Amino acid sequence: MSSYLHKPAIAVIEWRTFFRDCITRSIAAASGLEVSGFPQVKDWIDHCDLDKTSIVLLCLGDGRQEHRLKDSIGFIFSLSIPPPVILISDEEDSGYIVDTIEQGARGYFPAQMSLDLAIEAIRLVRAGGTFVPAGSLISAQHKMENSRSDLRYSSADLFTDRQIAVIESLRRGKTNKLIAYELDMSESTVKVHIHNIMKKLDVNNRTQVAFLATEMLGKHGRFLKPATR
Template sequence: MSMRHLCREYVSVMAAIADFSTNASDFGGNAFTAGETSSCHAMTGLPSSTVDVEARVAFIDRRPLVRECLSRALINATGWNVSTYGSAGAWLSVSDNVPVSLVVLCIGSRDCTQETDEDICLLDRLAERAPVAIMGDQESPTQIVAALDRSVRGYVPTSLPLHVAIEAMRLVRAGGIYVPASSLIEAQKTNVESASEKPKASSIFTQRQLAVIEALRKGKANKIIAYELSMRESTVKVHVRNIMKKLKARNRTEVAYLASAILDGIK
């Protein structure tokens, strides 16, 4: 499951808390503060250097169980002041009274390119109030680029371990940009594969047509082309017509331009 790492870390934290249940704070509400979780750090054995009580975070997820689990895991691992909301609109409606230094929008398997998703459509407005990090199940380059295009400063896959996800959020909160290295590697691999699949020039044009194209690129007239290639002028005209059909060009100038663009890219 895509949430396995985060949930595993959450279960470990909550198991430690259970051993000290008499000292634990009340987690019954939707908003959790650093004050409520300060004792949890002592119970879980987290070093004091990991506690960042100054951070105020808005955590948004439409799924109540996931929202509660992940927000509590963040609190226990960092000491952040985390407030939870069921939608981006819910936080925006109170954002003037609840300023934050980071917004985390957990979208699950939803697509950042969806124009009908209310939370996705409000990303730009969220980003006007605070740095935004998306937490999602998808790791495709297309998904991540779509998020960045909407002013998001970080894309945190749910496949990451909790401590890595937290460092990514800290980077975004500090003004940086985070994208998973795996997506960059995948994008590079896709580009290499696409390049290897491009057709060879010889599969588009015959050798004689390639010779005519080279002459057209140099601005030579049909008579000169016929003389240099030892063919009839009428034959040159036939080749030019066929080349124009393949390139969907309307004249010799377009042939020279389109052919240059194609040949320079696939030779």
């Protein structure tokens, strides 16, 4: 690889120039590490010595770039030796936390976190650890508990028979291909069902669907009937 390419210890991916410069300079000054900023993952790929990048800080912003986040993480983890990825988000949303850690990210920084704590967390991740603020985990747990409570009363009427069949397959860890084969539908139809299920449950991934499904089932393995309130 050409010698002119940047060799940052930390790469900051942030499409907003002002925020990118602030994050890059703050972390460099506080950590003493070499830090470079890039507007997109592609720019980092094109202009960096990837072997010298010890961490990628991927900034989500205000949550409206969720699709870009998923594409970016997928692209990074398609590399032969991907570096650890830490997500920075303006929104402390439990769905993002679960999604990014499930995909392989090694950290989650809410924008409300202090710079000093962020530097310590970066050092932890560089040493091989994973960092998620305790407050974010508590928020995620409360959201899941509230969802389970609501679903005890509404799960039987919330889904169609086909969606229930898909949910039961998800909680058994089956792939889309296997679900499609067993339920005699196309994989694209399975994906549509899963999308609609996640929307109804207000969750962001298959893992959360499977987690909630256990609470939606009665002791005999059937979905609970709505209770009279």
